[in-house]
């Protein structure tokens with residue numbers, strides 16, 4: 001199948017299954033979204049949404065968070081994991097926002113990436129979801145799906161971001177980012193995974209890529225005979 005036809009079909013399937021994907025992290029504005037995205041590293045969105053109301057009750061602006069002791073923030077965000085690093089980053093980024101940006105989250109990728117604890121993916125998510133700037137943030141799950149579906153060489157997350165941006169129209173990038181995430185959550189279970197039953201991999205994943213993934217291409221029989229378990 002030609003690449004353009006494959007991209008179009010994948011896009012249609014994602015639109016059909018997730019026509020209006022909501023932003024999964026609860027927030028009121030760019031700052032509370034930024035805090036939630038930092039907390040979501042190696043943590044589920046559901047857990048972050050349980051923790052942020054307590055944190056925002058203490059501080060919901062950069063100025064207020066900048067004044068909180070790191071130990072206080074750490075105690076609140078403990079359920080999200082990596083609490084010492086995340087607490088230090090949150091207080092640090094709040095201080096930097098207050099000191100250098102007038103207490104306003106900048107609508108600028110480079111400025112966001114200079115904030116403590118904010119990498120390229122976090123900055124891209126904030127630009128996309130708080131400001132509507134077209135980006136295509138790629139996490140490890142999107143990276144894997146793009147490779148399985150033959151949309152990217154899978155060499156690196158950065159390369160996958162560039163490949164996906166080339167595949168899809170710019171005005172759809174932000175929605176597609178969420179659609180990929182929801183697709184992975186709905187169709188990529190940790191166990192009981194079967195390529196033949198998947199709305200995309202069943203036709204889009206090449207035999208060669210299925211072989212690279214071991215048991216993934218063999219369905220249930222393959223798993224029973226010792227196919228390698230997936231990491232998702």
Ligand code: SF4
Pocket residue numbers: 145148184187188189193194195196198199200201202
């Ligand atoms: S076949 Fe498996 S890896 Fe591929 S999209 Fe479906 S559930 Fe995910």
